[in-house]
Amino acid sequence: MSEFLQQLINGLSLGAIYALIALGYTMVYGVLRFINFAHSDVFMVGAFIGYYVGRHLPEGTVWGGLIAMAAAMAGCAVLGIGIERLVYRPLRSGPTLNVLITAIGMSLFLEYSGQLVFGATPRAFPSIFPAKLIEVHGLIVSMNQVIVIVVAAVLMVALEFAVFKTKIGTAMRAVALNPKAAQLVGINIDVVISFTFGLGSALAGAGGVLYALNYPSIDPLMGLVPGLKAFVAAVLGGVGNIPGAALGALILGMVETFVDGSRWSTYKDAIAFATLIGILLFRPAGLLGRFTAEKV
C-alpha cells in the first residue's frame, strides 16, 4: 500500500512536468493548427536559464528557487514570442507543412546552438530549492517533489484563469474556434498568437526548471525525450484541448512510473506508447478531444 502511494506521488510529479510542457503544444496547436517542435528546446533553455540564475543565488532557499524559476519563465516567454515573430509568422500564409518543417529546423537550431553556447557536456543543476526529505507515515516525499506538484498545480490554475476568465484568454479561444470571425470582431490575431506562444513557453520554462530539480543533470539535448512524452500526452488528451493535455500528461506520468517500478521497467517507454495507441484506437480524437465537422 505504501509503495503504491509512493509511486502515485512519483507519477504525479512526473505527470505534472509533462503537463506543463504539453500545455504549450496544445495551445499553439489550438490557434495555429501546427505542432511547434521547437517547444521541447524552449523547455531546455528554461532549465539552462534556471541553472545560470540559480548559480548566483544562495542555494536551498525558497525565494532563490522562485526567482530562478521566474527568470526561466520570463526568458522562455521572450524566446517563444521571438521564435514565432521571426520564424513562423512570415510563413503563416503558406501551407502548414512549411511551418512544420521549419519548426523541426528551429528545434535543431536551438539544440546545436545550445551545444555551442552551453557546451555538450552535462552540467549539474544546483539545488536551488531547500533539499529535504519529508516522511509521513512511512511515505518518503522529497521537498523537490512537493515543489513540483505545488508549482505545477498553481500554474495550471493560473492558466485556467487566464484562458477562461480574461478577455485575452477568451479571444484566444475565439481565434482557435474561428480565426476569420475573430478578426471580424476586431481581434488582432498576431497579438493573440504572441500571447499564446508567450504563455506556452513560460510554462515550458517552469517545466524545465522543475524537471532539472528532479533529474539534476542538464544538457542541450535534454528536451528531446520529455518533449516527445509531453507531445504524446497532448495527443492522448486530444490535441488542442487544454484540460485534455493536463489529463493526458498525468496518465502518462502515472503509467510510466508504475511500469518503471515493476519488473517490466525496461519496457516503460514501449508501454507508455502502447497506452497511447490503445486509447487512440478507441478514442481517435484523444480522451477529451472532439472531431468537429469542418464547415465550408
Place this chain on the structure above:
Amino acid sequence: MLEVSELFVSYGAISALRGISLKVDHGSIVTLIGGNGAGKTTTLRTISGLLRPRSGTVTFLGENITQLPAHKIVARGIGHVPEGRMVFSNLTVNENLAMGAYLCKDKASIARDRDYVFGIFPRLRERLKQSAGTLSGGEQQMLAIGRALMGEPKLLMLDEPSLGIAPRLISTIFEKIVEINRDRKISILLVEQNANLALEISSHAYVLETGSLSMDGASADLRMNPQLKAAYLGGYKQPK
C-alpha cells in the same frame, strides 16, 4: 459613406470580381443580389479586409481602407455578419457578445449595447449561459447580428441572413434589420439570395453576375424589371 470602386479580386488564377463599383449612402439599406458564385460574399470579405483585392479601392467615411487589416476595419465602424454565421461555437452566448465588444473599453456603453441587443433579440437573454453551438440556426443568426452590433458599427454588412433558417424566423430577422437601420441609424449592406425579400426592405440594389455588375437601380424599380423577374424573382410567389 462606403464607396467601392473598380474592385478586382482573384483566388489564385481564378478571378472572382471583375471591376465592381458600388456605393452605400448614410442611413440607407443597400442590397447586393445575384446567384451562387456571383461574387457577393467575395465583395463583402474584401470590404472587411479578409481578402485583398488585386486592384481597386474601398473608401469608408472618406478614408481609403483598402489595405487595412480586418481588425482595424472593424475599429473604423464596419460590422460584418459573415455567411454561415460563424458564431464561436464553444463559447457561451455571453462570451460571444463580450467578444463582439472586443474593441470597446467603456463598460457603461457595453452594458447599453447589450441591453439594446437583448431588446431586439430577447431569445438571446434566455440563452446567455448556453454555448453558441447548441443554438438553433435562427438563434445563431440573431447572435451573429447581436455580436456585430456590440462593436457599434456605423455600417453593418449582412451575408445571407436568411440562409438555413426556419421560414417563420426569416421575416423576424428582416424586420429586425429594418429596425436596426431605423432606430440606430446604422447603414446596411445586405447580401441575399432571396431577392424578393431583399428588394422589399432596401432602397437601392445592385445585381451581380459572375463577378461583375449587370444592373443597379432603385429597389422598387428593379422589382418591376422584367429581366430581373425572369432571372431571380420568377417562379417565386411573394409572401403575403
